Amino acid sequence: MQEICEELKIVLVALECEKDHTHMFLNALPTFSPADIMAKIKGVTSKKLREEFPHLNHLPSLWTRSYFVSTAENVSSETIKRYVEQQKTRG
Structure with missing residues (x-):
């Protein structure tokens, strides 16, 4: 994510991954546009x-x-950053 954001000149303020x-928070x-940013992030991460997990290649997306x-x-x-960071501890 950091590499993608640096390439696009986006600051990655906070990131939390769920299942x-x-x-x-960018x-x-x-x-x-937000659509362009998300398309780039989803495309590169996919x-x-x-590449890292070849067993995922059979999935269409x-x-x-x-x-x-x-x-x-x-x-x-700060409020948004705190919200994003707290997502890993909820539920």
């Missing part, structure tokens, strides 16, 4: 995971096409 989804300039994006607006960056 069936991932929470990311700081990006409006150079790329390729790398398939690793990621769904869906994702949720929101702007920070009136919520502080």
